[in-house]
Amino acid sequence: MKKYLSKFNLWSLTFIFLWIACINVALADDSRESVLGPGDLLKIFVYGHPDMTTESKVSENGNITFPLLGEILVDGLTPSAAEKKIANLLESRDILRNPQVNIFTASLQSQMISVLGYVRNQGRYPIDGKRSLTEILAMAGGIIPEGGDLITLIRSDGKQFFKEVIDVSEMVRSGDLSRDIHVRSDDLVYVERANRFYIYGEVQRAGTYRLERNMTVIQALSVAGGLNPRGTERGLRVQRRDSHGNLKVLSVKSSDLVEPDDVIYIKESLF
Incomplete structure (x- = not known):
């Protein structure tokens, strides 16, 4: 329970952080000017x-x-x-x-960036002066619940494209705002989907759920409401794809970590 409270606090902190960024966008100093360009x-x-x-x-x-x-x-x-x-x-x-x-x-058509993926309002946004990554996310309405912690930034130097991946939750957790980089015109910001796992069989609420960091099998089971009267923790099975995409069925313990896209099966008790 303490682990889930800490995760809830982290998400709350992330929300507050983006909310503050949103306020900063609204109150941005007019002295932060963009340069003019074709189309303006x-x-x-x-x-x-x-x-x-x-x-x-x-x-x-x-x-x-x-x-x-x-x-x-x-x-x-x-x-x-x-x-x-x-x-x-x-x-x-x-x-x-x-x-x-x-x-x-x-x-300002010359100073635009694209925000795609799991944000509330995908689209192209003008850059009015210097804007940080979190400010742009706030302009796009923030990350929706299905969105993940990882933000992919793609930009070009005119000759080739470069990609950088920023972990927003880790940035908030550590307080290291050096990763809150400034975006530039023509940048592409993409918010990845949150990792998920699947659970079915003799549980209260079978379905698809968000995979939290370092989540164990027993924690995944609790998210699904726990066992139903017919379920058992004995003989836990997980369907998982290896690095080559091959599907394997593995025996796991309740303390093992769940990996992205795992399918957990809860068997029926024989007694």
Whole structure:
């Protein structure tokens, strides 16, 4: 019972951790700016000159079109840097004196990541400044009950893809937030399914259950409600696939560990 309470506390801690991350997303400082790129839709205002208000989409070449200035390269600039660049061009070309330019990003299509797998809301999400892995999970609504502890991150350096696996529960348990890495544009975050085991035969609730870490056969039996009046712990059998995918039937003890996708069979007592 103590082990299950500790596991419950760990899941509670994980939930609280992601909840805090979700709050941080909602209260994120606007100073954390993303750089602009192709596909971004910008709304540009010049204070005191409503005739210069314009909406422009960053082209594939990284340019926007602005009245009286024509094409301006903004690819790789933050919105504040783009504001300064436009203001300097307006002043250097004797169009306006001390112009005040404001840029609002109506849509950031160039800074997106994909979140897939066992999260509440799969999809593509914009990166508004620096975002950590847990913040992105919070933006996707968190991990659903069927989701596991392992998060796979796939990213590219432009030439090849790299994969990194992060154990979220272990990160929370150890308090090592160095694994809460910052995501980048075009990253793919995939939440794995939780490991499962199957139990059938003379138990109260036969079915499929989540496999907890270091779960023993007797613990798996308790999750299924224990033996029914006809069941016995003698002659426990487990169906398990080996590394080659071959199915084997093994005799196990109640203290043995359950492995992912094990099928536990509880026999009927002869007496």
